[in-house]
Amino acid sequence: MAKTGILIETENDAVKETSLGVLTAAAGQEIIALVMDANPASVKDKLAQYGASGIVSLKPASGDILASPDLAARCLEAAVNEYGLDALLGTASAVGRDLFARLGALMDQPMVSDCVAVDIDAKTVKKSHFSGKTFATLRVNADLLLATVRPNAIEAVPAPAGGEILEFTADVQDPGLAVIKEIKKGDSDKLDLTEAPVIVTGGRAIKAAENYSMLEACAGKMGGAVGASRAAVDAGFAPHAMQVGQTGKTVSPKLYIACGVSGAVQHFAGMKTSKVIVAINEDKDAPIFAKCDYGIVGDIFEVVPALTEKL
Amino acid sequence: MKIFVCVKHVPDTAANIKLAGNNGFEDSEIKFVVNPYDEFGVEEAVSLVEKNGGEVVIVTVGKAAAAATIRGAMAMGAHRAILVKTQGQFLDASLTAKALKAAIEEDGAPDLIFTGKGAVDTETFQTQYRLAAALGLPVANEVSRLRIDGGKAVAEQEVGGGDRQVIEMGLPCVIGATKGLNEPRYPKFPDIMKAKKKEIKEMDISDLGIDEAAGAVVIEHLEPVPERAGAKMIEGSVQEQVTELVRILKEEEKVI
Ligand SMILES: Cc1cc2nc3c(=O)[nH]c(=O)nc-3n(C[C@H](O)[C@H](O)[C@H](O)COP(=O)(O)OP(=O)(O)OC[C@H]3O[C@@H](n4cnc5c(N)ncnc54)[C@H](O)[C@@H]3O)c2cc1C
Numbered sequence: 001m002a003k004t005g006i007l008i009e010t011e012n013d014a015v016k017e018t019s020l021g022v023l024t025a026a027a028g029q030e031i032i033a034l035v036m037d038a039n040p041a042s043v044k045d046k047l048a049q050y051g052a053s054g055i056v057s058l059k060p061a062s063g064d065i066l067a068s069p070d071l072a073a074r075c076l077e078a079a080v081n082e083y084g085l086d087a088l089l090g091t092a093s094a095v096g097r098d099l100f101a102r103l104g105a106l107m108d109q110p111m112v113s114d115c116v117a118v119d120i121d122a123k124t125v126k127k128s129h130f131s132g133k134t135f136a137t138l139r140v141n142a143d144l145l146l147a148t149v150r151p152n153a154i155e156a157v158p159a160p161a162g163g164e165i166l167e168f169t170a171d172v173q174d175p176g177l178a179v180i181k182e183i184k185k186g187d188s189d190k191l192d193l194t195e196a197p198v199i200v201t202g203g204r205a206i207k208a209a210e211n212y213s214m215l216e217a218c219a220g221k222m223g224g225a226v227g228a229s230r231a232a233v234d235a236g237f238a239p240h241a242m243q244v245g246q247t248g249k250t251v252s253p254k255l256y257i258a259c260g261v262s263g264a265v266q267h268f269a270g271m272k273t274s275k276v277i278v279a280i281n282e283d284k285d286a287p288i289f290a291k292c293d294y295g296i297v298g299d300i301f302e303v304v305p306a307l308t309e310k311l
Numbered sequence: 312m313k314i315f316v317c318v319k320h321v322p323d324t325a326a327n328i329k330l331a332g333n334n335g336f337e338d339s340e341i342k343f344v345v346n347p348y349d350e351f352g353v354e355e356a357v358s359l360v361e362k363n364g365g366e367v368v369i370v371t372v373g374k375a376a377a378a379a380t381i382r383g384a385m386a387m388g389a390h391r392a393i394l395v396k397t398q399g400q401f402l403d404a405s406l407t408a409k410a411l412k413a414a415i416e417e418d419g420a421p422d423l424i425f426t427g428k429g430a431v432d433t434e435t436f437q438t439q440y441r442l443a444a445a446l447g448l449p450v451a452n453e454v455s456r457l458r459i460d461g462g463k464a465v466a467e468q469e470v471g472g473g474d475r476q477v478i479e480m481g482l483p484c485v486i487g488a489t490k491g492l493n494e495p496r497y498p499k500f501p502d503i504m505k506a507k508k509k510e511i512k513e514m515d516i517s518d519l520g521i522d523e524a525a526g527a528v529v530i531e532h533l534e535p536v537p538e539r540a541g542a543k544m545i546e547g548s549v550q551e552q553v554t555e556l557v558r559i560l561k562e563e564e565k566v567i
């Protein structure tokens with residue numbers, strides 16, 4: 001059994017859904033959950049329910065872990081050493097992507113990012129290559145396996161474990177290289193696209209920024225988020241933060257509903273590994289119908305409100 | 312200012328990738344381009360030098376054929392380039408970073424280094440971090456806004472849900488560029504002609520004392536992501552269509 005650390009992400013003292021899938025990626029191993037910005041007591045039950053035998057609040061002896069990504073990476077390194085971890089996994093979120101890359105560089109250890117499957121014992125992972133066109137199986141030849149897991153790629157399954165809170169203070173210093181000065185809040189508390197289990201995307205056919213409220217109503221009924229194609233972003237209907245695709249976000253939700261999106265290869269690059277893809281398009285010959293699971297030929301301004309109603 | 316931009320030579324994302332053997336691909340018939348995210352780095356470097364003076368040096372670790380891609384980046388206004396030649400397309404990120412570091416240090420002290428946020432072929436998203444660590448420099452990735460100001464870099468990064476993080480670093484530093492930073496210029500014909508005469512200094516990765524085969528991450532197997540074929544088209548009136556869709560999503564696919 002490999003001793004595996006999982007970097008847990010939280011929001012308002014609650015474990016993010018996406019971190020539960022990462023716990024499941026380590027099922028069968030002895031799991032130490034590492035928490036950065038929440039009270040361990042408030043997340044203990046959830047983490048224990050999904051397999052954590054130990055829970056550690058990642059704290060440096062001095063300095064602000066949330067303001068210095070390099071300090072956070074040093075704390076992670078200290079935890080790897082303290083608990084003799086054989087593997088450390090996290091989410092391929094904005095935080096995880098940054099922190100794990102820093103950690104791999106700091107420790108001069110290989111790191112594999114955005115994996116859709118991880119085999120800790122075999123030290124192999126599966127991940128996208130060529131903008132989602134292929135999957136690569138990679139073998140990591142190192143004592144420590146460092147990997148981030150694509151949100152929603154692994155379905156969370158409960159696996160109760162001890163959930164003991166462990167005390168640990170990392171005896172590390174902030175190298176003072178980069179300082180996070182401020183977080184500018186977006187205009188709303190939107191769910192992050194890369195973490196959303198359901199995404200309803202509007203393409204150029206949405207015609208105006210206001211019309212995204214129609215998609216929001218639909219996504220809202222399913223606990224999902226709203227995305228946009230580049231054509232919609234370029235036309236000024238949506239901010240770039242909402243763009244899905246090669247030059248936007250890579251997403252992998254359980255359900256992706258493309259509304260008035262033609263299905264260009266660069267769009268597919270960002271959403272191809274969604275579990276179920278539904279396309280709504282008025283053109284029966286739209287390329288997206290050749291690459292989705294379910295298709296509805298129709299006008300999004302009729303179909304989407306009817307769908308929202310039905311949900 | 313002396314600004315280095317790390318540029319990767321990658322298959323065009325629209326290219327149809329034909330896999331060859333267990334872990335290779337046919338690279339002779341497809342078009343290679345400047346890695347799309349690196350273009351934001353080139354544009355930012357060139358406009359900074361246009362304003363403040365200095366030079367922009369492209370650094371590429373890649374196959375000999377990467378020279379053509381480098382010409383493309385130089386047509387955007389970079390002054391010269393260094394190509395560290397490899398045999399293969401897929402180099403372990405830590406080796407790429409070592410090669411970039413050696414090539415940059417040999418050339419002179421940087422004021423700023425740009426990369427893209429990641430490469431669209433291997434999608435490893437870490438070379439910039441490894442390069443920064445090797446040089447002992449600060450790094451910020453996925454930067455979509457940047458201000459260079461009194462020896463400092465103030466960068467903005469998107470951190471999800473539309474929130475943006477402002478990160479401050481001393482110079483020199485490494486910046487991983489992404490969309491939003493600028494609009495990369497489209498080279499005009501005279502720029503393309505001029506780029507043909509610009510210097511590309513070439514060396515082999517082994518000249519830098521790096522063994523290309525010594526990577527710790529090995530590609531065992533490449534396989535196509537299964538294409539979905541033959542979508543189930545849901546027929547009927549709008550009401551019938553949405554009723555059937557909701558039933559499928561709930562009962563068959565169990566995704567809502
Ligand atoms: C380097 C590069 C990078 C790119 N990166 C991205 C990226 O990250 N993301 C991305 O999305 N694209 C990207 N693109 C652009 C991509 O090639 C397409 O241009 C884009 O995805 C098209 O967006 P669309 O499908 O919304 O628009 P269109 O292609 O215009 O399609 C609109 C669709 O809506 C349908 N429609 C119209 N009205 C209605 C209606 N009332 N009801 C139902 N259907 C309707 C039409 O039949 C059509 O199929 C990139 C391109 C390049 C060259």
